[in-house]
Amino acid sequence: DAKTTQPNSMESNEEEPVHLPCNHSTISGTDYIHWYRQLPSQGPEYVIHGLTSNVNNRMASLAIAEDRKSSTLILHRATLRDAAVYYCILRDETGGGADGLTFGKGTHLIIQP
Amino acid sequence: DTAVSQTPKYLVTQMGNDKSIKCEQNLGHDTMYWYKQDSKKFLKIMFSYNNKELIINETVPNRFSPKSPDKAHLNLHINSLELGDSAVYFCASSRSGQGYNSPLHFGNGTRLTVT
Numbered sequence: 001d002a003k004t005t006q007p008n009s010m011e012s013n014e015e016e017p018v019h020l021p022c023n024h025s026t027i028s029g030t031d032y033i034h035w036y037r038q039l040p041s042q043g044p045e046y047v048i049h050g051l052t053s054n055v056n057n058r059m060a061s062l063a064i065a066e067d068r069k070s071s072t073l074i075l076h077r078a079t080l081r082d083a084a085v086y087y088c089i090l091r092d093e094t095g096g097g098a099d100g101l102t103f104g105k106g107t108h109l110i111i112q113p
Numbered sequence: 114d115t116a117v118s119q120t121p122k123y124l125v126t127q128m129g130n131d132k133s134i135k136c137e138q139n140l141g142h143d144t145m146y147w148y149k150q151d152s153k154k155f156l157k158i159m160f161s162y163n164n165k166e167l168i169i170n171e172t173v174p175n176r177f178s179p180k181s182p183d184k185a186h187l188n189l190h191i192n193s194l195e196l197g198d199s200a201v202y203f204c205a206s207s208r209s210g211q212g213y214n215s216p217l218h219f220g221n222g223t224r225l226t227v228t
Contacts, residue, residue, distance in 0.1 A: 032214050043117075043203045043219030044156065085154070093214055100146045100168075100205070101217055103156040 004088045009108040012078050020073040020107055022088030027068050031090040034101065035062065035073045039084045044103070047073065047086070051093075083111045116140050119204050119220040126194060127228055134189045134223045136204030144209040145187035146217065147179060150201045162187055163209060191225075199227045 005023040012018045024033065034049040048055055048062045050071075055062040061074040075082055087106040117138045126132050138145065144163040150156045160179045161168045167179065176192045191198060201222045208215040 034214075034216075036217075038156075041221075043205070043221050044217070045219070046216035049214060049216070087156075091214060100148075100158045100161045100207075102158065103148075105155070 004090060004104055006086075006088050006104065006107045008105065009110065011110045011112060013112050014080060015077055018075040018078045018082070018109065020075075020086050020088075020109065021070065022072070023070045024088070024090055025069045027090055028092070030093045032093055033062065033064060033068075033071050034089045034091050035060070036087045036089065036101070036103075037082075037084040038087070038106070039081075044087065049091075078109075078111050080111050080113060083109055085109070116218050117204055117206055117220040119202075119223050121223060122221070123224050123226075125226045125228065128194055128196060130194050131190070131192045132194060132225070133191070134202055134204075134225070136187050136189070136220060138185055138204075138206040138218070140206055140208075140218060142206035142208050142218070143184060144207050145181070146205040146207075147187065147189050148203040148205060148219075150203060150222070152200070156203070159189075160187075194227045196227050199225055201225070 032049050032051050035047040036044045037047050038044045048060050050062045063072045085106040085108050087103050089101050120135045146161045147159040148156050149159055159170050159173045178190045181187045201224050203222045204220045205217045207217045
């Protein structure tokens with residue numbers, strides 16, 4: 001899987017929007033951009049994924065740059081429960097999915113009350 | 114209902130023992146995985162398995178072996194446990210197939226402590 005680069009940590013205030021950046025300059029045309037998060041003492045949890053167009057779901061929005069070399073996960077109104085490590089992962093669509101996900105270090109998001 | 118469940122949640126054992134961790138998923142997925150998260154919080158895939166193939170991370174010692182009695186279960190057997198095996202082990206499942214990009218669903222982990 002192609003490599004992604006994320007800040008080690010970010011801090012935000014409760015009830016404010018959070019923009020989590022991810023760089024993936026070596027992304028290939030068949031790589032989907034996935035975001036997962038891991039809350040304390042829990043397993044990773046799927047957040048969102050996309051290929052080229054921006055995506056929205058109940059948890060977050062994913063903004064993908066036009067050249068696909070970067071993306072941003074947007075939490076529209078952070079709560080204390082959003083404090084977690086957020087992972088940006090590239091996954092090759094042609095692989096069939098049986099090879100799983102390759103996790104990097106992720107971004108540790110701290111939410112201040 | 115819990116989608117991916119692991120047992121036990123905590124496992125404390127001595128060096129040299131053999132132990133198993135069980136994993137069950139009720140999502141109807143055809144692929145299951147084992148991940149290891151060490152003390153530095155790095156998540157590394159150990160195995161992925163479906164009814165067609167077993168993919169093994171080449172860095173995993175052969176003391177670790179996955180066993181799947183059916184599509185809903187993938188158990189992890191560990192022989193001759195070592196101190197370095199202490200970690201949190203996560204089971205996951207997904208639906209796979211050409212063109213699929215379905216999310217992985219993870220269990221809440223088994224914390225293994227080897228003394």
